[in-house]
Amino acid sequence: MRYETVIGMEVHVELQTASKMFCGCAADHFQVEANTHICPVCTAQPGALPVINGRAMELTAMTGLALHCQIRPHNVFARKNYLYPDLPKGYQVSQYELPLCEDGWVEITSEDGPKKIGVERVHLEEDTGKLQHTGRASLIDYNRAGVPLMEIVTDASIRSADEAFDYLNKIRQVVRYLGASSGDMEKGAMRCEANISIRPEGSDEFGTKVEVKNLNSFRAVRNAIAYEVERQQQVIEEGGQVRQVTMGWDEQMGVTREQRSKETSEDYRYFPEPDLLDVHLEVEWINRVGRELPELPADKAARFSEIYGLNQKDIAVLIEDAAVAAYFEEAAQHSGADPKSVANWVTGEIFRRLNDEDVLIADAKVSPAALVELLALVKDGAINQNAAREVFTELWEKGGSPAAIVETKGLKQISDTSELDEAVAKVIEANPDAAEKIKDGNLKTVQFLMGQVMKETRGKANPQLVQELIKKQLRV
Known part of the structure; x- marks a missing residue:
């Protein structure tokens, strides 16, 4: 039964x-x-x-x-x-x-x-x-x-x-x-x-x-x-x-x-x-x-969906804590901010740091404004994601300005085609087996060569441009 x-x-x-x-x-x-x-x-x-x-x-x-x-x-x-x-x-x-x-x-x-x-x-x-x-x-x-x-x-x-x-x-x-x-x-x-x-x-x-x-x-x-x-x-x-x-x-x-x-x-x-x-x-x-009631979770979830276009999974994580939701919204409302990118970084890098140090969002060492400035550098192509994480670590541990950290550490992304062409050619020459696999249709191996180019440029190469140049030089 x-x-x-x-x-x-x-x-x-x-x-x-x-x-x-x-x-x-x-x-x-x-x-x-x-x-x-x-x-x-x-x-x-x-x-x-x-x-x-x-x-x-x-x-x-x-x-x-x-x-x-x-x-x-x-x-x-x-x-x-x-x-x-x-x-x-x-x-x-x-x-x-x-x-x-x-x-x-x-x-x-x-x-x-x-x-x-x-x-x-x-x-x-x-x-x-x-x-x-x-x-x-x-x-x-x-x-x-x-x-x-x-x-x-x-x-x-x-x-x-x-x-x-x-x-x-x-x-x-x-x-x-x-x-x-x-x-x-x-x-x-x-x-x-x-x-x-x-x-x-x-x-x-x-x-x-x-x-x-x-x-x-x-x-x-x-x-x-x-x-x-x-x-x-x-x-x-x-x-x-x-x-x-x-x-x-x-x-x-x-x-x-x-x-x-x-x-x-x-x-x-x-x-x-x-x-x-x-x-x-x-x-x-x-x-x-009744007038003293704040915005409640269900209402906030509906608003985040309508205004910021977030998916339900991200919304559920962000509104779990009212302080986290407020941090996200302060960042997302900055001019030019991409709400999805802000949500990804809040639920990713910010949460990881909070969990590691067992602290609340109120104790976050990167302000919403600093986070938005960092994401703007990524969006404008000034730095790539790897460099962004390095800048974030510096911001969290020592403070400062994202732009100043990029300048001091020499993290500005390389998007010069001629400079990257040279690095790509060098990597292809050093890895002939991988190059042949790509020519034979194994495009997954492109990721390997991209990694080698990133090493060659100390992580500063524009990944999208590197991928295009690898395929161009190998004619695939």
Whole structure:
């Protein structure tokens, strides 16, 4: 029997705010001394009262609008009741029946083309503390307790691990463009859980879902879903029944492991948070948040295609990071710049240097203006591609002007026909076997002779002219 995979995703995104969700403590907790960003509110001391972080509300509303959600003017915070050592109150302040954002969608690319994944809700809550296990004891760091956490919940329209991967990438891209979050999964700024079930192909009934946690990387998401789908198929084919449980992903072993039975909403005994008033958002507040939205990835992709004529592969790479897209566009808008050449160099030489030095585009040592000047020298025939790469290296390592570097290093391209004719003749005379192969129709050998001419001219010969002269002298 063939089965269809049914997946719903819950993505938790830590918001980049200065303070926590309901108190004035610093929200930064990564690599911070334990229990230094805490106060009576986030550690649940008697009598301490919460105050809603307005910036967290704005960032969540912006995310909701970017995901095509409706902003609910009336929303309510609720207590989600459960006991765990990293939860000092004994409950988590979240949103349940009346979330801030609902009924949106995200467009991904599936095997059959573009596909919309429904976003049921985007709501706000507070993060928990962190347990640190040391030998026989477990210590608790409450620096993270109370940090603003945005939860994005999909419907069950994801059908494969690849679709889940693409969906997560789109979410991370959006929150980064908005400045809502770093989206760094390795730092815990973005965490996700997958609700996975299978059903016979053609069936409208949902199977028993299993929640998989501990997905702390994109690779883990893809691998865990693939493994869990296969596990559920095996259970059913062996005559068993899939149980509704919470599984944890064991990255080292590459398997899911049962953690506990899966809770339902009734288990959490949600009720409105009595220490917070209902939130009533004015229409002007919602409109203002909408006006503050930057250009989003999908809109930028469409514009890059229309204005710069780039292919979808280049566009996807360039818009992955808003700062990279801005660097490209600053260069591409210079007078006389060729957008395709700029894109090739940004995704080629620039990216290679950034990766080698593990730095961001903001730290690039070649400015957009310098890159355009370098490419203009290539376009005008002043230097060839090999020389351009040498100039680029000099620019990156020492700075300066492309034209000045060309002059100082003597890299100007040789395009004088008489001078090149002499070099070509010398190379042909030194390589008679290669010359005969070309005469016999093996034109691939032309590349070999071109390489020899480049050596003879210390890489300064005009490649196109060299190729023409080789063929002319050999009469092919």
